[in-house]
Amino acid sequence: MRNHTVHYRNASFANILVSWTMLVGSLIAGALLAGCRSQAFYRTQADNDAYFLVAEKNSDPRWHLDRTSITPDPRSRMFDPFSPDCPPMPTDDPAAHQFMEVVDGKKAYWGWERNGVTNEVANPNWLAYLPLNEEGTLLLDGDKAVEIARLNSPDYQRALEDLYISALNVSFQRFRFDAQFFGGYETFFTATGPARAGSSSSVLEANTRNIQMEKLFATGGQLVVGLANNIMWEFSGPDTHSVNSLIDFSLVQPLLRNGGRKVVLENLTQQERDLLASVRSMERFNQSFYLDIIAGRGLAPGPGNVGGVPSIGPNGAFNASGYYGLLQRQQTIRNQESNIASLRSSLAQLEAFFESGRIDSFQVELTRQSLFQTQSSLLSSKTTLQNSLDQFKITMGLPPEINVQLERDRFFEQFNLIDPVFTPITNKLNDIQGTVGTSLLEVLPDPEEIDPNKPFRGELVWDENVKQRFENLRALTAQLKAILQLIDEDLYPLVEEDVAYLEEVLPTRVEDLQKIQEKLAGYSEEVPQETVSNGVLSTKRLEDLPPQLRIILGDLKQRFAQHRGILDKIDQEVAVLLEQGPNLTPDQLYTQAKGVVFDPVPDEVQTLIADVLGLSLVQARARTETVSLVPVDINSETALKVARIHRLDWMNAQAAYVDAWRNIQVVANDLLSDLDVVFSGEIGNVGGDNSVKFNSDNGRLRAGLEWDAPLTRLVERNNYRESLIAFQRTRRAYYQYRDRISQGLRSTLRTMDLNRINFELRRAAVQVAISQVERTQLRLQEPAKPNQTNQQFNSSTARDLLNALDSLLSAQNDFLSVGVSYEVLRRGLDVDMGTIQLDDRGIWIDPGPVDGKFWEEQVENMGPQSDLPDFHQEQRALEGIESRTEANPADDPDTPVEILEELPPGQLMQPEGVQPVNPNLEPPN
Incomplete structure (x- = not known):
């Protein structure tokens, strides 16, 4: 390489010094001005390498990733709108910031804020992309929850970044086998005084630095080629210059230790395999991420966690978390609200009976206490739901102050055994019943003012207060008519549809019960058939239910028609009283009012409440029998074979096992002797004017062997022994990993079978609880026997009613819990078998019923038995x-x-x- 200084031969020293000063200054200024631009270049270069390497490993459709970029979506809360290479300084803590200005009395760096200062931590525009409604509320269903979480979850972003870092590791290992070039240049001007060297001298010297090429070969050989160039110009004395150039090379090829492709390519091989494992782990993370958001059942990467099966309770059920956990809590709250409405109705009935002397005050107070306890429990449940919802927002990457409204899920809709529209109607009737009682009591005379010598009839003096009370009663009858119209137009047809749907799905339900009976017969040794009551799985009971419900519906239709007639009659009588009241004597007014208002109105409201409850119970009976679970019919052996083929983490575990085996050979290489073939040489230029005029006469060639005996190998010996132990540990971990997968699948399928049977038991328990409520309500509707006044109810009437309502609430919640646990396990089974499929949004594609025979055929069609060996x-x-x-x-x-x-x-x-x-x-x- 010719040095350009030779062109300054006739130039003055001052000109040369100025030229070199300008050159060095330009280089320094260019380096300072490059700044963010050069940083962006290297960042983009790293991105291109990493994404290219990930794409290489992402070509298999079994683990194809739709998203590999680590740059957050602009809609994400994590998106950074500023320059990634030169972002503005975040707002600092004032007390800590002073040390960035002055530290230990020394003025600190001045340019911290040259890129600006921002107080934004999250993307300032992300809320604009959040699908909020006009009230600023996020309507959230399961699919939307997964999509939002994939956009904003820091855990998801971290998983992508781990994949990216794994690709960077591969890029480094590949770079090691590339031809690597290094180079630099230095220029010094040296002036020496006469007292130091005997005479003054001025020398300008230019040298090349580290101009060389290095190349590592797959066999372990390492080639180094370098160029050295020195130009010296002496301005004092004879004013001479000299040029010296030298090319040297060295090739070292290990033959034993550190030689051979087995050892040299090990790091590259391992990183390539690790990147493939990372791609598969990322796809596995996608699968588990969906399940974690929906049901709170995530999977940690690696072979340590193989299923994440939640803790199962004694009845085979568990409380889900995630989005389904929120919906489960929301449904139990609806059940509690329905239960409170029934308790309010019961309390109003018992209070009326207490006024008429048919029940003692203790039973009324017992019912009131139960109502207060249930209301308190409802408030606690709502608080727990809100706390869980806040935690779920954080899991999705959202701030907890975002208003979220949970939308219903098709699976949970079927567990609305009593439609929520019944609750406000029942509450309205309860309010009317209380209002009627209050109005009548205010119209009746004070008992202390009644003449004891006269028969108790009371006296009503017509005035504006009495008139207003009768008008209020007439308004209440109008409200009752409106409720009856709502029942006729909405509630009754809705219940009829439920009964019709029961008749439609009856053949499928009968078939399901028969399959459960067959499965129980197959479990005759493990689960004796007598442990399950024959009535629970009786198909005749199920087939007889729709006609029974039709009869009850017909009776209720007639009763609602009677209610309309009674209300019309009461309305007419009240209108007559309003017209004739001023002309009636107090005695006449009381007699007519008692016959047409004081007696019929409370009874009418009470019987209407009971009939609305009866209609809701018909709906509950019908809907209870139409709730269905997606069938899963596969044995654990087939499921394990399917998982062996499809589970991505199993593929990684098998590859890790082989990695440990391969490591034995690599570590054992260190026990060998060092035996290297060395070949080196150099050649220089001839003459002092031409820096590239190389001649073999000015060269040297050297070849030979270098050997180092293995006299000291204690560290290597220990490492080798540790590698053998590590392999045996990995070997044990691998078959234990396989065993844990088998255990998880067996536990999941066993629990699902349990839930299928337990689901029918819980279904039957709901029907029994409904019957108990019906019987207690019928007991309350029994009229007093003729010629018997103040006929007392049984002393356990209130307690029986409360127990029935409490049993219905518990049975509903248990029924729901078992159904949710089955559905979560069904989705988890899809993950555990490795057969889960997601769309491009990361949403689960429901495979529907799982047929073991289909999967057995799929396993057989995968190839010969050698493709699916036994363990x-x-x-x-x-x-x-x-x-x-x-x-x-x-x-x-x-x-x-x-x-x-x-x-x-x-x-x-x-x-x-x-x-x-x-x-x-x-x-x-």
């Missing part, structure tokens, strides 16, 4: 050991243990062609 064949294949011969009794899995114990150790333990280990083996000399 022991799998182990031998991974260890590189050939199969045993047929003549070896140890090969036969049916060989009795007694025979195996009598075989010689070599025949028992060693496959054909592998010599047994000599326990007296001595180390080599």
Whole structure:
């Protein structure tokens, strides 16, 4: 390389000094001005390499990732709108910031704020992309929750970044085998005084620095080629210059230690395999991320966590978390609200009976206490729901102050055994009942003012107060008519539709019950059939239910028609009283009012409440029998074979097992001697004027061997022994990993079978609880016997009513809990088998019913049996050991243990062609 300083031969020293000063100044200024631009160049270069490497490993459709970029979406809360290379300084803590200005009395760096200052931490525009309604509320369903979480979850972003970093590791290992170039340049002007060297001198010297090329070969050989160039110009004395150039090279090829592709390519091989594992782990993370958002059941990466099966309660159910957990809590709140409406109705009935002397005050107070406790429990449940909702927002990456409204899910809709529209109507009737009682009491005279010598009839003096009370009663009858119209137009047709739907799905329900009976017959040893009541799985009971409900509906229709007639009659009588009241004597007014208002109105409201409750119970009976679960019919053996083929983490676990095996050979290489072939040489220029005039006369060539005996290998010996132990640990971890997958699948399928049966038991429990409520309500509607006044109810009437309502609430919640646990396990089974499919939004594609016969055929069509070996064949294949011969009794899995114990150790333990280990083996000399 010719140095440009030779062109300054006739230039003055001052000109040369100025020129070099300008050159150096330009280089420094360019370096300072490059700043963010050069940083962006390297960032973009790293991105291109990483995404290219990820795309290489992302070509298999079994684990194809739709999203690999680590740059957050502009809609995300994590998106940074500022320059990624030169972002503005965040707002600092004032007390800490002073040390960035003055530290230890020294003025600090001045340019911290040159890119600006921002107080924004999250993307300032992200809320504009959040799908809020006009009231600023986020309407959230399951699919939308997953989409928002994929956009804003820091955990999801971190998983993408881990994949990116894994790709960077591969880029470095590939770079090691590229031709790498290094170079630099230095220029110095040296002036020496006469007292130092005997005479003054001025020298300008220019040198090349580190101009070389390095190349690592797959065999371990390392080639280094370098260029050195020195130009010296002496301005004092003879004013001479000299040019010296030298090209040198060195090639070192290890033959034993650190040589060979097995060792040299190990790091690259491992990083390539790790990147493939990272891509598969990311896809596995996508699958588990969906399940974590929906049901709160996530999967940690790696072979340590193979299922994340939640803790199962004694009845096979558990409380889900995630979005389904929120919906489950919301549904239990609806059940509580319905229960409170029924309690209010019951309390109003009992209070009326207490006024008429038919029940004691203790039962009224017992009911009132139960109502207060249930209301308190409802408030606690709502608070728990809000706390859980805030935690769920954080899981999605949203701030907890965002208003969120949960939208209903199709799966949960079927557990609305009593439609929520009944609750406000029942509450309205309860309010009317209380208002009627208050109005009548205010119209009646004060008992202390009644003449004891006269028969109790009371006296009503017509005035504006009495008139207003009658007008209020007439307004209440109008409200009752409006409620009856709502029942006729909305509630009654809705219940009829539910009964019709029950008739429609009846054949499917009967078929399901028969399949459960068949499965129970197959479990005759594990689950005795007598443990499940025959009535629970009776198809005749189910077939008889729709006609029974039709009869009840017909009776209720007639009763609602009677209610309309009674209300019309009461309305007419009240109108007459309003017209004739001023002309009636107090005695006449009281007699007519009692006959047409004081007696009929409370009874009418009470019976109407009871009939509305009866209509809701008909709906509950019908809907209880139409709730369905998606069938899953696959055994654990088939599920394990499917998981062996499809689970991405199993593929990674098998690859990690082989990595540990391969590491033994790599570490063992360090036990060898160092034996290297060395080939080096150099050649220089001839003459002092031409820096590239190289000549072999001014060169040297050197070749030879370098050997280092393995006299000290204690560290290497220990490392080798540790690698053997690590392999055995990985080997054990691998088959334990396989066992945990098998255990998880068996537990999941066993629990799902339990839930299928338990679901029918819970369904029957709901029907029994409904019957209990019906019987207690019928008891309250029993009229007093003729010629008997103040006929008392049984002393346990209120307690029986409260127990019935409480049993219905508990049965509804248990029914829901078992159904939710089954659905979560069904989705989890899809993940555990590795068959889960997501769309481009990360939303689960429901596979519908799981048919074990279909999957058995799929497994068989995957290829010959060798493609799906049993576990022991799998182990031998991974260890590189050939199969045993047929003549070896140890090969036969049916060989009795007694025979195996009598075989010689070599025949028992060693496959054909592998010599047994000599326990007296001595180390080599």
